[in-house]
Amino acid sequence: MTTTxxxxxxxxxxxxxxxxxxxxxxxxxxRGSVSRILNRxxxxxxxxxxxVLLFVIGGLIRPNLLSLDSLIGTATxxxxxxxxxxxxxxxxxxxGIDLSVPNTIAxxxxxxxxxxxxxxxxxxxxxxxxxxxxxxxxxxxxxAKLGLTPIVTTIAMNGLLFGVVLLxxxxxxxxxxxxxxxxxxxxxxxxxxxxxxxxxxxGLALMLLLQxxxxxxGWGRSLFLVGSAPETAKLAGQPVDRIRIAxxxxxxxxxxxxxxxxxxxxxxxxxxxxxxxxxxxxxxVLVGGASIxxxxxxxxxxxxxxxVLGQVATLVAVANLGSNIQQLIYGVIVLIVIALYAKRGxx
Amino acid sequence: xxxxxxxxxxxxALRLWNAPGxxxxxxxxxxxxxxxxxxxxxxxxxxxxxxxxxxQLQTAGNLVVPLALAALGQLIIVLVGGIDISIGAxxxxxxxxxxxxxxxxxxPLAILAGIAAGLACGLFNGYLxxxxxxxxxxxxxxxxxxxxSISREVMDRPGGGITPEFYLxxxxxxxxxxPISLFWLAVIATGLWFVxxxxxLGRHIYGVGSNMDSVSAAGLNARGAQLAxxxxxxxxxxFGAIMLAGSTITGDPRSGDPYLLSSIAAVALAGASFTGGxxxxxxxxxxxxxxGLVGSLLFFAGIxxxxxxxxxxxxxxxxxxxxxxxxxxxxxxxxxxx
Numbered sequence: 035m036t037t038t039x040x041x042x043x044x045x046x047x048x049x050x051x052x053x054x055x056x057x058x059x060x061x062x063x064x065r066g067s068v069s070r071i072l073n074r075x076x077x078x079x080x081x082x083x084x085x086v087l088l089f090v091i092g093g094l095i096r097p098n099l100l101s102l103d104s105l106i107g108t109a110t111x112x113x114x115x116x117x118x119x120x121x122x123x124x125x126x127x128x129x130g131i132d133l134s135v136p137n138t139i140a141x142x143x144x145x146x147x148x149x150x151x152x153x154x155x156x157x158x159x160x161x162x163x164x165x166x167x168x169x170x171x172x173x174x175x176x177x178a179k180l181g182l183t184p185i186v187t188t189i190a191m192n193g194l195l196f197g198v199v200l201l202x203x204x205x206x207x208x209x210x211x212x213x214x215x216x217x218x219x220x221x222x223x224x225x226x227x228x229x230x231x232x233x234x235x236x237g238l239a240l241m242l243l244l245q246x247x248x249x250x251x252g253w254g255r256s257l258f259l260v261g262s263a264p265e266t267a268k269l270a271g272q273p274v275d276r277i278r279i280a281x282x283x284x285x286x287x288x289x290x291x292x293x294x295x296x297x298x299x300x301x302x303x304x305x306x307x308x309x310x311x312x313x314x315x316x317x318x319v320l321v322g323g324a325s326i327x328x329x330x331x332x333x334x335x336x337x338x339x340x341x342v343l344g345q346v347a348t349l350v351a352v353a354n355l356g357s358n359i360q361q362l363i364y365g366v367i368v369l370i371v372i373a374l375y376a377k378r379g380x381x
Numbered sequence: 382x383x384x385x386x387x388x389x390x391x392x393x394a395l396r397l398w399n400a401p402g403x404x405x406x407x408x409x410x411x412x413x414x415x416x417x418x419x420x421x422x423x424x425x426x427x428x429x430x431x432x433x434x435x436x437q438l439q440t441a442g443n444l445v446v447p448l449a450l451a452a453l454g455q456l457i458i459v460l461v462g463g464i465d466i467s468i469g470a471x472x473x474x475x476x477x478x479x480x481x482x483x484x485x486x487x488x489p490l491a492i493l494a495g496i497a498a499g500l501a502c503g504l505f506n507g508y509l510x511x512x513x514x515x516x517x518x519x520x521x522x523x524x525x526x527x528x529x530s531i532s533r534e535v536m537d538r539p540g541g542g543i544t545p546e547f548y549l550x551x552x553x554x555x556x557x558x559x560p561i562s563l564f565w566l567a568v569i570a571t572g573l574w575f576v577x578x579x580x581x582l583g584r585h586i587y588g589v590g591s592n593m594d595s596v597s598a599a600g601l602n603a604r605g606a607q608l609a610x611x612x613x614x615x616x617x618x619x620f621g622a623i624m625l626a627g628s629t630i631t632g633d634p635r636s637g638d639p640y641l642l643s644s645i646a647a648v649a650l651a652g653a654s655f656t657g658g659x660x661x662x663x664x665x666x667x668x669x670x671x672x673g674l675v676g677s678l679l680f681f682a683g684i685x686x687x688x689x690x691x692x693x694x695x696x697x698x699x700x701x702x703x704x705x706x707x708x709x710x711x712x713x714x715x716x717x718x719x
Contacts, residue, residue: 131518133642180702185464185518186649189642190694197690313466316522326519358533365526369509372519 077323077330081338088345096352104348106230112344113237116337117295118311119318120244121288123336126319127248128281129261129328130177130184134169135289135315136308137195142166142290143297143307144203147210155214159294166290167283169195174279192312199305211301219298233299237337244288245333257281262329317364318343321371342367410652411664417650417700418667425674429681435558442560443552443628445673447472449566450621451640452647452669453573453662457614459648460577460590461607462657463510463517467502468644470528471615472637475499475622477532480541480632488547495626496619502528503615504608511607525641533634541632551627562624566666569620574662576613586610590657643693647672650697671696 089108093100118139125132142162149158169191176187219233248254259267260277268274292311297303322339324331343364350360397403406412431437451468458465465471479495486494502524509520555561577583585606588596596603621640626632650668653660675696676689 176698176702180705182698182701182705183649183655186645186655186697186701189645190649190697193642193646193690194694197687197692197694200687200690201685313522313525317526320519320522326516358530358537361526362530365523365528365530368519368523368526372515372523373509373513376513376515 078332078335078338081322081335081342085338085341085345088342088349092345092349092352095349099348099352102228106228106234108344108348109341110231110234111347112337112340113234114292114296114299115311115314115318115343116340117233117237117240118289118292118308119315119322119336119340120240120333121285121292122315122319123322123324123331123333124244124248124257124281124288125184125285126316126324126326127261127328127331128257128278129264130278130282131188131316131326132170132173132282132285132289133185133188133312134173134191134195134286136310136312137192137199138166138169138286138289139293139296139308139311140199140303140305141169141195142293143303144199144305146294146297147303148203150212155212159215162294163287163290166293167287169290170283170286171279173286174282177282178275178278196305203305211298215294215298216301219295220301231299233295236295240291241333241337248333253277253280258329260328314343314364317368320368323371323375325375326372406661406664409659409661409664410654411661412652413700413704414651414661414664414668414671417696418671421671421674421678425678425681428678431681435554439552439554439560439562441674441677442562442566444677445670446562446566447621447625447628448640448643448647448673449666449669450569450617450624451637451644452651452665453570454614454618454621455644455648456651456653456660456662456665457573457577457586457610457617458517459653459655460586460657460660461610462590462593463607463611464521464645464655465506465611465614466518466521466641467506467525467528468521468614468618469637469639469641470525470532471499471502471618472622472625472640473634474502474528474532474535474637475619476626476636477536477541477632477634479619479623480543480626481536483544483547483632484542492623495623496616499615499619499622500612503611503613503618506615507608507611510611511604529634529638532637536632536634539631539633539636541626543626543630543632545630547627548630551624562628565620565624569617570662570666573613573617577662582606582609586613587658590654590659592658643669643672646693646697650700652701 089105090100092104098104118135122132122135142165145165146158146162149161151158153161173184173187173191176182177184217232218236219231221232222229223232223235225235248257256267256272256277259270259272260274260281264274267277293308296307318339319331319336320326320339321342322331322335322337324335346363346367347360350356350363403412406415426432429437432441451472454471455465455468458468475495475498478498479491482491482494506517506521506524509515509524510517549555550561551565552560552562556564577586585596585601585603586609588601589603589606589610593603593607596606622637625636629636647669648660648665649655650672651661651664653665672693675693676686679686679689679692
């Protein structure tokens, strides 16, 4: 793989100081604090900055876009994409990619709706999440123990799940959504005097939790280590295989969670409900500043990436350009982002 | 193992196993997919002997040829150590450009237009990967969005001006006995084999995949070879798109979408190394034939055809995984013996 010649400081994500920072105080500290901030802060802050910029540009074109309602609308749409992309973030950070996200979403959504019959809403919820985690454990075991490429493994898993979904759920259009699920996703609630869909605070809480795990727990840091330098991690005595498997398990667990959230929010499920998240989740993660080669990325950045894509969707809808042009702009944005990050990485 | 203890019959088998052609296939990882195909083909013929009739063979050929060509395109990118997420989109674009051009232009010009559209995509990807040194997976992810969008702009719903004569020439009964689509596949694959195995460019492509720095250090144009690989790949994929347009007699802006995942699966099944430098043309074609026919085998066996997704995945995982497990067991045994 291509290892860009970046310094240790740029390779580590935000908030690394608690665990890894203590061991190596020499080299990174000598650089000025300004360059340290420039090198470390922007990764996750830039997408948010671009989002604000796009939001203001939207307001200049159409003044009524510069409202809180419009912001909440975009943020809600973006939060769904972000929740679906958090798992992908974990997979990319540990040096892989999870292309089984789409059908993990469909599988968990449909199995949730099937399981609430015998197990009740909460039992079904747990059951679907466990099934999702199992998918990730299988993915991770094949990648780590058999040494198959992540892309091939997860594509095969995606195909397998598609078959399982089609074979298992005869009536693939289920629309009976339990009240419990609607309450935590689609119901409008008051947060600081604002009427927002419940999925927004739910996603924010999830993001904070995941970012905390990534930044401040040893396990979270080990994902970055395995992603950026697997050989070093092995030499340092890290259980690399186990960390990778756990990374894929987290990815699928979160994809399964997002499947349930999507079902709750849109109140419908089908076998192909996840297909737009195949490339969408990877795009959000890349725009959020993660490195496709692994070892870099953050949940905040992914949310920022999803917000950028969401705002583009809003602007395209307002300009009446159609979803086709939206896809084109998504592609151009991803291209610009990877070109910029690659340039910064080489400097 | 010493040759003295090997009995003559085994020695014969061993000699065959070590023959130059077989050794090359082994090195390229093609033995497993060829074995898998032979087993699959036997099962297929036992369940449905009608495969060997003219009509069924032709239908099967039309089904697998676009996939085989898409997989060959993917193989070339994999050989230089990359991966092409935009392969389905390139296929869609070449497909709709060709179908649109067929309305007003003569056939050769329409074919050229389709290939030029695909080639432009390949050069775009190749330039970004080879000269701007961006990761192939990220570049092609972005261009998958862009190219897919362009192809839906060219043609927003299935249509185009493909004539029955063109169907006859690509997918019909033009030749006696042999399905014409397999003939075209053989022509293109032989051409590709010649470029990859018998020209300097081909050796450079394999070399870049094995070790780009060494190729550069040897004074060869490594980036040029990488760009050429993307260009070559997109041309092969465009041929696949044209064959697909011929067999369905329509241009469809979403026709290439299913080929993204299945082309990668076929290349994986072919035993190619995703770090580059290793992969076999014949292995890839047979892997594509296997994966492409799983669905129709289940149909003839009277099994719910949804099983094809499960079975295809299991074939890929087991054919690629079993040699790895085998090697691990072998190493463990040898360690235990010593």
